[in-house]
Amino acid sequence: MEEQEKNRLKELIRKFQQGTLTPEEEASLEQWRASSLENNKRFEDRLLEQFAIEGLGILREADEAMQEDFERVTSSPRTIPLRANRRLFVAAAAVIIVMAAGLIYYLFRTSTPYQTAPIAGNSSPRLAPGGSKAVLVLDNGQQIVLDSAANGVLAHQGAAVVQKIAGGQLTYVIGDKPKVPVGYNVLATPSGGQYKVVLPDGSKVWLNDLSSLRYPTAFSGGQRLVTLTGEAYLEVAKDQLHPFRVQVGNTAVTVLGTHFNINAYPDENGITTTLLEGMVSVANNGKTVLIKPGQAAISGQGVSLVDHADTSAVTAWKDGYFEFSDADIRAVMRQLSRWYGIDVRFEGKAPEQLVSGRISRNNMAGDVLSFLEASGYHFKIEGKTITVLP
Amino acid sequence: MAGYLESDQFIGDFHMERKEAVEEVYTKFYKEIYYLCRKLLGTREDAQDVTAHAFINLFRKCRDFNSLTNIRAFLYISARNQCLDVLARRKTAAIHARDLAYAIREAYDQVNDELDYCLIQQLEESIKKLPPRSREVIELLFLGEKKYTEVAATLNISVRAVTDARQRGLSILRELLQQRHAVEMAIFLLAFFW
Numbered sequence: 001m002e003e004q005e006k007n008r009l010k011e012l013i014r015k016f017q018q019g020t021l022t023p024e025e026e027a028s029l030e031q032w033r034a035s036s037l038e039n040n041k042r043f044e045d046r047l048l049e050q051f052a053i054e055g056l057g058i059l060r061e062a063d064e065a066m067q068e069d070f071e072r073v074t075s076s077p078r079t080i081p082l083r084a085n086r087r088l089f090v091a092a093a094a095v096i097i098v099m100a101a102g103l104i105y106y107l108f109r110t111s112t113p114y115q116t117a118p119i120a121g122n123s124s125p126r127l128a129p130g131g132s133k134a135v136l137v138l139d140n141g142q143q144i145v146l147d148s149a150a151n152g153v154l155a156h157q158g159a160a161v162v163q164k165i166a167g168g169q170l171t172y173v174i175g176d177k178p179k180v181p182v183g184y185n186v187l188a189t190p191s192g193g194q195y196k197v198v199l200p201d202g203s204k205v206w207l208n209d210l211s212s213l214r215y216p217t218a219f220s221g222g223q224r225l226v227t228l229t230g231e232a233y234l235e236v237a238k239d240q241l242h243p244f245r246v247q248v249g250n251t252a253v254t255v256l257g258t259h260f261n262i263n264a265y266p267d268e269n270g271i272t273t274t275l276l277e278g279m280v281s282v283a284n285n286g287k288t289v290l291i292k293p294g295q296a297a298i299s300g301q302g303v304s305l306v307d308h309a310d311t312s313a314v315t316a317w318k319d320g321y322f323e324f325s326d327a328d329i330r331a332v333m334r335q336l337s338r339w340y341g342i343d344v345r346f347e348g349k350a351p352e353q354l355v356s357g358r359i360s361r362n363n364m365a366g367d368v369l370s371f372l373e374a375s376g377y378h379f380k381i382e383g384k385t386i387t388v389l390p
Numbered sequence: 391m392a393g394y395l396e397s398d399q400f401i402g403d404f405h406m407e408r409k410e411a412v413e414e415v416y417t418k419f420y421k422e423i424y425y426l427c428r429k430l431l432g433t434r435e436d437a438q439d440v441t442a443h444a445f446i447n448l449f450r451k452c453r454d455f456n457s458l459t460n461i462r463a464f465l466y467i468s469a470r471n472q473c474l475d476v477l478a479r480r481k482t483a484a485i486h487a488r489d490l491a492y493a494i495r496e497a498y499d500q501v502n503d504e505l506d507y508c509l510i511q512q513l514e515e516s517i518k519k520l521p522p523r524s525r526e527v528i529e530l531l532f533l534g535e536k537k538y539t540e541v542a543a544t545l546n547i548s549v550r551a552v553t554d555a556r557q558r559g560l561s562i563l564r565e566l567l568q569q570r571h572a573v574e575m576a577i578f579l580l581a582f583f584w
Contacts, residue, residue: 045556045557045560048560048563048564048567049531049532049556049560051563052510052513052532052559052560052563053532053533055425055506055509055510055513056510056513056514056532056533057533058424058425058428058429058510059421059425059510059511059514060533061424061428061434061437062420062421062424062425062428063421065420065424065434065437065438065441066416066417066420066421066424068438069438069441069442070413070416072442073416073442073445073446073449074409074412074413074416074445074449075409181413181417222533240526240529240530241525241529241533
């Protein structure tokens with residue numbers, strides 16, 4: 001009786017709130033309520049709870065919406081229709097992103113390559129490894145090239161002080177100016193660049209090469225919302241009240257506090273979210289899965305679950321390693337291509353044989369290729385183009 | 391910034407469409423206007439659009455307003471009218487006339503909406519002030535809409551502890567409601583003896 005009655009009651013209360021009770025149902029609800037003080041209290045409690053859940057939910061949304069529209073609404077009092085405006089805004093944002101990408105590309109392609117002593121007895125090209133390189137785009141569009149900026153305070157962004165500290169790291173420290181409007185910063189890495197940022201809430205994000213992260217200079221809404229392209233490893237600071245959400249393409253990854261990796265390079269197969277600790281939910285195309293530590297979710301058109309993910313190989317990059325466990329050579333070459341800025345081609349069919357092993361990302365490209373050659377692959381090297389032979 | 395919005399300086403700045411003044415108004419009223427729209431329209435997208443519109447309309451004629459009260463009243467009226475437009479448009483897109491009638495009645499019940507908003511805001515603040523453990527439970531229950539057993543498992547506590555915390559959260563709300571009734575009663579009495 002217990003469970004059944006509870007469910008019936010829930011249903012009646014739901015209908016009561018929607019105003020869809022039939023007269024019979026209304027009578028039976030009344031009767032149930034009147035039958036004991038305890039029942040009446042349960043009924044009231046449920047209504048109050050519904051009121052709280054709905055209201056608090058709306059407040060959270062309001063926080064988010066307020067931030068989203070802040071710029072658009074306050075900075076241009078004379079703008080006209082909204083819908084068109086929104087599209088224009090998206091188009092403008094796209095243009096800016098493309099321009100920024102171009103600039104980043106230009107900056108990094110023309111900077112002097114990193115020099116190291118040649119390794120004796122190696123005939124492979126000396127394609128230099130990457131390092132701590134990134135560009136920070138401030139709220140006003142100003143760009144700071146981080147590898148050449150000195151350590152110390154870089155900027156004041158809203159309530160936050162942005163500091164560059166040793167070891168390719170940025171931190172945001174919130175000062176005591178709580179009511180200043182929130183701005184957005186973008187951290188972007190070039191090919192062969194990697195960077196770490198500590199966000200205003202204390203969450204740490206390692207950004208892999210050819211990636212970008214957009215985040216507010218202070219988290220003030222109900223959710224902590226960031227946008228990612230490429231690949232990142234995140235250690236999200238615990239805060240039950242403010243879920244942390246990573247928007248990657250049309251996939252949303254929501255967490256409360258946990259460690260996980262997201263790989264969303266456009267040339268990879270879908271977006272892979274791999275969990276090391278805690279719990280996250282991955283939503284795409286109206287489908288949501290919860291993943292547990294050691295599992296991964298692949299999203300693109302919907303979401304699918306991978307039961308056993310090799311978390312060590314997936315996150316090796318943030319500690320400065322390439323790590324492969326039974327990896328497809330094409331996947332391996334995609335990683336090398338991003339890190340060393342090389343073009344990879346395949347002559348004929350790609351070898352079927354799988355790659356396993358671990359090697360430092362500080363090696364020259366040639367050394368990594370030698371390592372692969374030792375596992376039986378063959379390459380042809382012409383300038384920045386590497387061809388994998390069958 | 392205390393008092394800026396009430397100062398003459400502010401109205402002057404607002405007439406000049408100064409950034410600070412415009413931003414202060416936006417931050418001060420956004421949430422309550424959004425709350426109203428969301429309640430009336432039921433979806434986030436429409437609520438966000440209408441709210442933004444209300445502010446854009448306001449900022450187009452900054453010169454017309456001589457006090458914060460006028461500004462707020464304009465926002466409410468403008469948002470409400472647009473909500474009704476949206477609802478009327480939806481009606482043609484096949485929604486029950488009954489919903490519309492209900493929404494219109496609601497829309498004119500301004501005092502209620504504003505008080506609801508205050509209540510929820512106070513609830514949010516009160517929850518923030520609770521000891522961390524109860525706070526966590528209540529947040530998961532009220533914000534995450536999780537089941538008692540799920541919350542108990544997540545936080546590794548007994549179901550009993552969860553239901554206790556829920557009672558605590560609800561009693562805060564009860565108390566706030568009583569205060570609100572007192573306010574309503576006062577308004578009523580005031581009107582009566584006027």
